[in-house]
Every structure is written in structure tokens, then in C-alpha cells.
Amino acid sequence: xxxxxxxxxxxxxxxxxxxAERRFRFAGLFAVGLSMLFLAxxxxxxxxxGLGGFTQFEAALPIDFAKTDLFLDPAALRGPDADQTIAGTxxxxxxxxxxxxxxxxxxEQMFGAAAARNLGRRLLxxxxxxxxxxxxxxxxxxxxxxxxxxxxxxxxxxxxAQLQSKDQLRRRFNLDFLTAxxxxxxxxxxxxxxxxxxxxxxxxxMVLAFPIGVLxxxxxxxxxxxxxxxxxxxxxxxxxxxxxxxIFGLLGLAxxxxxxxxxxxxxxxxxxxxxxxxxxxxxxxxxxxIKSVPPSIRDAALGIGASKMQVVxxxxxxxxxxxxLTGTIIGMARALGETAPLLMIGMRAFIASPPxxxxxxxxVLPVQIFLWSDEVSRGFVEKTSxxxxxxxxxxxxxxxxxxYLRNRFERRW
Amino acid sequence: xxxxxxxxxxxxxAAVAALFxxxxxxxxxxxxxxxxSLPIYHASHAALWxxxxxxxxLAVWTPVQNSLVDQAVLSSPEGKALPSFDMxxxxxxxxxxxxxNGDRExxxxxQSSALAPRFRQAESRYATAGAAVALxxxxxxxxxxxxxxxxxxxxxxxxxxxxxxxxxAASLIAILTxxxxxxxxxxxxxxxxxxxxxxxxIFGTQWSPQMAMRADQxxxxxxxxxxPLFWGTAFIGAIIAMIVAIPLGLMSAIYLTQYAxxxxxxxxxxxxEILAGIPTVVYGYFAALTVAPxxxxxxxxxxxxxxxxxSALAAGLVxxxxxxxxxxxxxxxxxxxxxQAMRDGSLAMGATKSETIRKVVLPxxxxxxxxxxxxxxxRAIGETMIVxxxxxxxxxxxxxPFASVTTVTTQIxxxxxxDQEFDSAKTLAAFALGLVLFLITLALNLIALxxxxxxxxxxx
Numbered sequence: 110x111x112x113x114x115x116x117x118x119x120x121x122x123x124x125x126x127x128x129a130e131r132r133f134r135f136a137g138l139f140a141v142g143l144s145m146l147f148l149a150x151x152x153x154x155x156x157x158x159g160l161g162g163f164t165q166f167e168a169a170l171p172i173d174f175a176k177t178d179l180f181l182d183p184a185a186l187r188g189p190d191a192d193q194t195i196a197g198t199x200x201x202x203x204x205x206x207x208x209x210x211x212x213x214x215x216x217e218q219m220f221g222a223a224a225a226r227n228l229g230r231r232l233l234x235x236x237x238x239x240x241x242x243x244x245x246x247x248x249x250x251x252x253x254x255x256x257x258x259x260x261x262x263x264x265x266x267x268x269x270a271q272l273q274s275k276d277q278l279r280r281r282f283n284l285d286f287l288t289a290x291x292x293x294x295x296x297x298x299x300x301x302x303x304x305x306x307x308x309x310x311x312x313x314x315m316v317l318a319f320p321i322g323v324l325x326x327x328x329x330x331x332x333x334x335x336x337x338x339x340x341x342x343x344x345x346x347x348x349x350x351x352x353x354x355x356i357f358g359l360l361g362l363a364x365x366x367x368x369x370x371x372x373x374x375x376x377x378x379x380x381x382x383x384x385x386x387x388x389x390x391x392x393x394x395x396x397x398x399i400k401s402v403p404p405s406i407r408d409a410a411l412g413i414g415a416s417k418m419q420v421v422x423x424x425x426x427x428x429x430x431x432x433x434l435t436g437t438i439i440g441m442a443r444a445l446g447e448t449a450p451l452l453m454i455g456m457r458a459f460i461a462s463p464p465x466x467x468x469x470x471x472x473v474l475p476v477q478i479f480l481w482s483d484e485v486s487r488g489f490v491e492k493t494s495x496x497x498x499x500x501x502x503x504x505x506x507x508x509x510x511x512x513y514l515r516n517r518f519e520r521r522w
Numbered sequence: 523x524x525x526x527x528x529x530x531x532x533x534x535x536a537a538v539a540a541l542f543x544x545x546x547x548x549x550x551x552x553x554x555x556x557x558x559s560l561p562i563y564h565a566s567h568a569a570l571w572x573x574x575x576x577x578x579x580l581a582v583w584t585p586v587q588n589s590l591v592d593q594a595v596l597s598s599p600e601g602k603a604l605p606s607f608d609m610x611x612x613x614x615x616x617x618x619x620x621x622x623n624g625d626r627e628x629x630x631x632x633q634s635s636a637l638a639p640r641f642r643q644a645e646s647r648y649a650t651a652g653a654a655v656a657l658x659x660x661x662x663x664x665x666x667x668x669x670x671x672x673x674x675x676x677x678x679x680x681x682x683x684x685x686x687x688x689x690x691a692a693s694l695i696a697i698l699t700x701x702x703x704x705x706x707x708x709x710x711x712x713x714x715x716x717x718x719x720x721x722x723x724i725f726g727t728q729w730s731p732q733m734a735m736r737a738d739q740x741x742x743x744x745x746x747x748x749x750p751l752f753w754g755t756a757f758i759g760a761i762i763a764m765i766v767a768i769p770l771g772l773m774s775a776i777y778l779t780q781y782a783x784x785x786x787x788x789x790x791x792x793x794x795e796i797l798a799g800i801p802t803v804v805y806g807y808f809a810a811l812t813v814a815p816x817x818x819x820x821x822x823x824x825x826x827x828x829x830x831x832x833s834a835l836a837a838g839l840v841x842x843x844x845x846x847x848x849x850x851x852x853x854x855x856x857x858x859x860x861x862q863a864m865r866d867g868s869l870a871m872g873a874t875k876s877e878t879i880r881k882v883v884l885p886x887x888x889x890x891x892x893x894x895x896x897x898x899x900x901r902a903i904g905e906t907m908i909v910x911x912x913x914x915x916x917x918x919x920x921x922x923p924f925a926s927v928t929t930v931t932t933q934i935x936x937x938x939x940x941d942q943e944f945d946s947a948k949t950l951a952a953f954a955l956g957l958v959l960f961l962i963t964l965a966l967n968l969i970a971l972x973x974x975x976x977x978x979x980x981x982x
Contacts, residue, residue: 508796
């Protein structure tokens with residue numbers, strides 16, 4: 110062989126190999142960068158479309174109740190049936206009449222259900238308003254709201270320009286979005302009903318999945334002898350963790366609804382279904398956490414006369430708890446974002462009031478997002494993205510909590 | 523007296539029994555006796571004896587009571603007057619039950635209002651009986667358990683035996699769930715295959731499940747050939763998504779484990795994992811809102827006139843991105859498991875880092891990576907929301923990524939979320955699809971786990 114390091118051909122080969130090395134490294138960086146870019150685009154899209162959903166335009170509308178044909182008695186609004194009286198009054202009609210008078214006939218449809226709700230609330234607070242002429246700042250309807258955010262049609266844009274030139278339009282934080290429930294009018298919708306449904310569903314999931322998951326993790330890791338039964342349990346847990354979520358929905362539909370006749374679209378059934386889905390995650394996390402507790406702890410406790418149960422429940426479990434909780438929170442976060450199984454058990458109905466118990470019909474946040482994403486009305490685009498921001502904030506908080514727990518309490522032995 | 527009150531009373535009795543047990547054991551100890559078990563175990567023993575039989579009874583009694591009430595109502599004169607047609611009778615009974623519970627003011631059907639008082643009567647009668655039995659059980663058990671409080675009584679052993687039973691019961695729930703899934707899917711699928719022949723379902727290429735109400739209506743046939751669905755599922759989940767996810771996930775894992783500075787890795791890896799934590803409904807919305815129109819425009823500019831706004835490509839791309847962190851973390855694990863000595867040997871021979879990775883590390887990690895990819899495929903084909911929101915409903919057998927295809931999960935959702943009767947072939951078809959989906963993902967998971975396990979043994 111007469112090739113040497115200083116040979117031109119050899120050096121060219123080395124240069125080529127180094128170039129390949131750089132290309133490979135760049136490809137790796139490119140892959141990571143592309144994934145991050147995608148994450149950034151997704152978050153940016155949701156934020157730029159959704160942040161507007163947390164604000165709402167209000168217009169100043171003078172209403173003279175004496176001139177409207179509402180037969181509202183201030184005394185009735187002070188009485189015990191005030192809520193029903195307001196609900197039975199055509200405030201929306203009164204508002205659109207006043208709007209047409211003030212801003213011209215094209216403004217008749219300017220306000221929507223949100224304005225009526227807002228006005229009703231103010232009348233309840235101060236029935237004296239009925240006796241005088243008063244200017245109200247009321248949330249505008251969806252068409253105007255979208256136009257004011259520069260995405261509407263020509264007629265609405267014209268009205269917005271007219272309002273803005275007279276300073277009769279202002280932007281406010283939309284508190285109703287966080288306190289109201291689903292509605293047909295996009296200007297009046299809110300996430301509270303869905304959030305409450307999610308909380309109740311998660312509560313049921315937690316109450317069922319956590320104890321069952323921890324207890325079976327303890328059994329499998331500390332007590333079970335290896336035999337056909339424990340193998341079967343192990344195989345089913347590993348498989349359940351990988352079964353598509355929609356299959357759990359089919360199970361819920363067939364067993365909880367059709368056999369056990371539990372109420373449809375209730376947090377109880379949703380929670381049961383999600384608990385079956387979350388339990389394997391908790392078992393797997395729990396087993397890993399229990400496994401990582403060193404045997405010396407068990408030996409020491411056994412050595413001073415503790416029974417096997419006492420060893421597990423007094424010593425091993427408390428030490429494994431941070432790990433178990435981390436896994437539980439991650440499993441719960443996944444359950445919180447789950448949509449498909451809940452669609453199967455009928456949680457896709459239009460529910461306009463927050464559920465008051467676990468057997469009431471309810472919606473949950475991800476399903477609410479799905480339902481709104483199906484709506485044709487333009488106002489819903491922004492509301493859907495805003496609801497997604499709320500959901501992502503909850504997910505991030507839960508995952509952050511899990512990471513904090515892991516870093517703060519998990520011990521390395 | 524309702525069962526709720528009975529339940530509360532049982533809990534109260536248990537607490538009282540526990541308190542008495544504790545007091546008695548402590549009194550024995552202060553009296554100078556050497557107890558076998560600590561007082562707390564005597565207390566738990568009493569509480570368990572009160573709770574378990576009574577709660578078990580209540581759990582069994584609740585469904586029994588419902589059917590007893592139904593029987594009592596049906597045998598009353600108003601009940602006998604009900605129409606014999608099953609569905610109608612059920613509807614009236616449901617209504618009457620709701621009125622009796624106060625969930626509803628008045629019935630749609632006048633007969634249900636007449637039945638409501640019967641319901642209330644029967645319910646209160648049986649609930650009182652049930653609660654009384656539960657209370658008797660609780661008191662009896664409390665007396666029995668408390669009488670056993672004695673220095674030499676092994677309360678701890680007894681409590682631990684109960685506890686052990688609880689542990690076993692908890693771990694059996696996993697098996698029950700698996701059985702429940704299998705049985706419910708099988709049961710409904712068998713009913714489906716009585717209506718539609720299995721051969722048509724497995725080999726048919728026409729999917730149009732719209733069963734018409736009348737025979738003369740257009741498209742009344744209702745075809746249940748599932749091949750287009752499985753092709754669509756495989757096309758989106760196993761082909762397009764994997765073309766995106768495998769290179770990106772694998773290269774990310776290689777870069778993060780082999781090249782990146784530990785500090786960069788420590789914040790890039792969690793960032794990547796955020797992608798895995800984003801709910802699928804968000805991906806679906808993103809796919810439908812942003813990616814799908816872009817893909818359609820791309821298709822149109824490329825001259826594909828059939829480019830659909832519900833293209834397979836849009837759903838597949840977004841699903842691929844969702845899978846990236848999954849593949850990346852599986853590859854990460856298997857690359858980390860390759861012994862350092864192999865890497866060192868290759869580097870010492872003068873190979874560059876990339877040559878070492880390509881020629882030594884990756885071949886050694888391959889089984890783990892393959893296992894990870896199989897798991898990822900199983901996840902992608904079971905994924906629902908992205909395809910429901912971004913893929914189409916038309917069952918096309920096409921390999922054109924700009925065309926619309928439909929998937930198994932989309933169809934399951936579509937078939938089950940309308941308002942129809944539960945017994946129609948349409949709803950039962952969803953269960954048959956679910957069964958096949960379950961079996962496919964099960965097979966993929968088992969193969970993946972076997973591959974991974976074999977590989978682990980090779981280097982330990």
C-alpha cells in the first residue's frame with residue numbers, strides 16, 4: 110500500500126467523510142428544528158386566533174324603557190321570581206328596537222344573546238333603571254364583533270366604522286367567556302359549563318383510577334407470585350395501556366349505557382370510561398416507582414418485626430408516592446384532553462347550563478372544542494381557539510406540576 | 523327511607539364501631555394485658571366487618587330493587603293498562619321513573635303521570651326494606667366484631683387478610699376490563715354478522731352504511747365492505763404519518779442523544795414532549811383549519827384538480843407530527859441501551875461519529891427502533907380526533923394523497939353519533955370495526971413487545 114495521510118486522494122476522502130459527518134449532524138439538528146417549528150406554528154396559530162376570544166367589543170346603546178313595549182314592573186324584579194320574570198321578557202327584541210332607532214335600520218341585528226343576558230343582569234341588580242333613560246355598554250353580536258376584529262363582511266365593517274367614528278365602540282375583557290356555558294350565539298358562549306363538566310369527570314376518574322391503580326401496582330410488585338394469573342394481569346395491563354381510546358368508548362357505550370343503563374352523557378359515565386383508560390397508566394407508573402424503592406428499606410422494616418403489609422403501607426408506599434403521583438397527574442392530563450371515548454357515550458349534546466352533579470348531562474372541554482369547531486358561524490373560530498388556549502393552559506399546568514413533583518420529591522437511592 | 527340514607531347510616535355505624543373497638547382495645551392494654559394487635563387494628567377490624575357485608579349487600583340490592591320496582595309497577599292496575607309493545611312501554615316507564623324522582627314535571631304521555639305515584643310507592647317500600655336489611659347486617663357485624671376484641675385476638679392478621687383481598691380484587695379489574703372490551707365487541711359483532719355476511723365485510727370494497735328507511739329510497743342497499751376503510755387507515759396512519767414521523771423522530775433522537783450538549787438536550791427534550799401532550803382534538807382543529815387548506819392549495823398549484831380540502835395528506839402530516847416524540851423517545855431508549863464499548867470500539871478504529879452511528883449504533887438499536895415504530899403505527903391507526911376532523915367521509919380506494927379517504931375510527935364515530943336505533947346494522951357495524959381495530963392494535967403491540975424484549979436480552 111503506498112497511500113499516505115499526506116496523499117491528495119486520502120485527504121480528499123477524509124474531507125468527504127467529514128462533510129458527510131457535518132451533513133448528518135445538520136440533518137439531526139434540522140429534524141429537531143422542524144419539530145420545534147411545528148410546535149411553534151401550532152401554538153402561534155392558536156394564540157393569534159384565540160386571544161381575541163377573551164375580549165369582546167361593546168357598543169353604547171341608549172335605551173328608554175318607558176318607550177319600549179316591555180311590561181316590566183320594577184317591583185316584580187325585586188320580588189322572589191325576578192329571575193323568571195327576566196327570562197320571560199323579550200329583552201333581545203327591546204334591544205334590537207333601540208339599536209335600530211339609534212344606529213339606523215341596518216343595526217337591528219347588531220346585538221345578540223350576550224347583550225340581552227348582560228342587560229338582564231343589570232336590571233336585576235338595579236330595577237330602578239326601568240324608570241329612566243339610560244345608556245348601556247352592551248356586548249355586540251358576533252357579526253359586529255368579528256368585523257371589529259377585522260375579519261367581517263362589508264355591511265358589518267361599515268357599521269363598525271360608523272360606531273368607531275363616534276367613539277361608541279370599546280374593547281373589553283370577556284369575562285362571560287369564563288363564566289358562561291354553551292350557546293347558539295357565538296357572542297354569548299363560554300367555557301364554564303364544559304370546564305365544570307371536565308372537573309366532575311376528572312373527579313370520578315381520579316376517585317376510581319387512583320386507588321385501584323395504586324393497589325394493583327402494590328399487589329403486582331410486592332405480593333404476586335409469578336403464575337398464570339399474574340401473567341394474565343400483567344399482559345392485560347400492558348395491552349390496555351396501548352388500546353386505542355375509542356375502543357374504551359365502545360366499551361362504555363356497550364356496558365355502562367346499554368347494559369347498566371347509566372345516564373347518558375353524564376360525567377359519571379365519562380369518568381368511569383376514562384378511569385378504565387387511565388388505570389393502566391397509573392399501574393405502570395406505580396410499579397416503576399415501587400420498584401425503585403431499594404430493598405434495604407424493606408429488609409430494615411422486616412428486620413424490626415413489621416409485617417409484610419406494614420412494610421408496604423408504612424414504608425414502601427410513602428417513599429414511592431411522589432413517583433406514583435407524577436404518573437397519575439400525567440395520566441389525568443391525558444384523560445383531560447381525551448375526546449373520542451366521550452363522543453361514544455353521548456357527551457356531544459348541546460348543554461346550555463353547567464352540570465350540577467355527576468349524573469347530570471354535561472359537556473367536557475375537549476368535546477366542546479370539537480363541537481364548536483363544527484359550527485359554520487365565523488364567530489366560533491375565535492371561540493374554539495380561545496377554548497383550546499384554556500385547555501392547553503390546564504394541560505401545561507398539570508404537566509408542570511408533574512415535573513415539579515418529580516424534581517422536588519423524587520429521591521435517588 | 524332511601525338507600526342513600528341507609529348508606530350514610532352504615533358509614534356512621536362503621537365509624538362508631540371503629541371508635542368502640544379502639545377504646546376497648548386501649549382499655550385492655552391500660553388494664554395490663556399484652557395485646558397481640560395494636561388498638562388501631564382492632565378498630566379497623568370492626569370497621570371492615572361493618573362496611574364490607576353491608577356495602578356488598580347494597581351493591582347487589584340496588585339493581586335487584588330496580589327490577590322489583592318495575593315488576594311491582596307493571597303488576598299494578600295502571601301498569602297492566604300499558605301498551606304491550608315493548609319500546610313504547612319502556613318509554614312510558616322511563617318517563618314515569620323520572621317524574622317519580624322529581625327530574626321532570628309532567629310526562630309526555632298521560633299514562634306516565636298516572637304511573638308515577640305507583641313508582642314512588644314501590645320505590646320507597648323496597649328502598650326501606652333494603653336499607654333495613656343493610657342496617658341489620660351492619661349492627662350484627664358490629665356486635666360480632668366488637669365481641670371478639672380480646673388481648674389474644676389477632677386483629678392485625680384478620681385486617682391484613684381483608685386488605686390482601688382488596689389488592690387482588692383491584693388487580694383483577696384490569697382483566698375484567700380486557701374481558702369486558704373483548705366480550706362487548708364480540709357480542710355486538712356477532713349480531714352484526716347475522717345481518718351482514720363476514721365475507722362481505724372483510725372482502726367488500728363498497729362502503730356506504732346508509733340504510734334507508736324505505737325500500738324504494740335511493741341508495742337503500744347499505745354496503746358494508748370494509749376494505750376502503752382499512753386502506754384509508756393504513757394510508758394515513760401507517761404510510762403518510764410514518765413517512766413524516768420516522769425520519770424526524772429518529773434523527774431527533776440521534777441528535778439529542780449523540781450530538782446535543784447536555785444543557786441543550788435538557789430543555790429540548792421536554793419541548794419535544796410537549797408535542798406528545800397536546801390533546802388530539804387540538805391537532806385535529808389545527809389540521810382542519812390550517813394544514814388542510816394549505817395542502818389543498820399546494821395540490822391545486824401542482825395541477826391535481828381533485829385536491830380535496832379533506833385530504834389524506836393533511837391528516838397524515840399532522841398525525842406524523844403528533845407521533846414524532848413517541849418514536850423519538852422509543853429510539854432514545856434503545857440507542858441509550860447500546861453498550862458504550864461498541865461505540866468506543868468503532869470510534870477507536872477511526873470512524874467518524876456519524877459512521878459509528880449509522881454502521882454500529884443503529885444496527886444494534888434496530889430491534890428497539892422497530893418495536894417503537896410498530897407501537898407508533900398501532901397508535902396512529904387508533905387515533906381518532908385528527909382523522910374525524912381533518913379526513914373525509916367518502917370511502918375511496920385511492921393512493922392519491924390529495925384525495926379524501928376515510929378511516930376506521932372516523933366511521934365508528936360517524937356511525938355511533940347519529941340518532942338511530944341501537945339494533946340497526948349501522949350501529950352494530952361500528953362494533954365490528956372496533957373489534958377488528960382492537961385485534962390489529964393488539965397484534966401490533968404484542969409483536970412490538972416481543973421484538974423489544976428479545977433485543978433487551980441480547981445486551982444485558
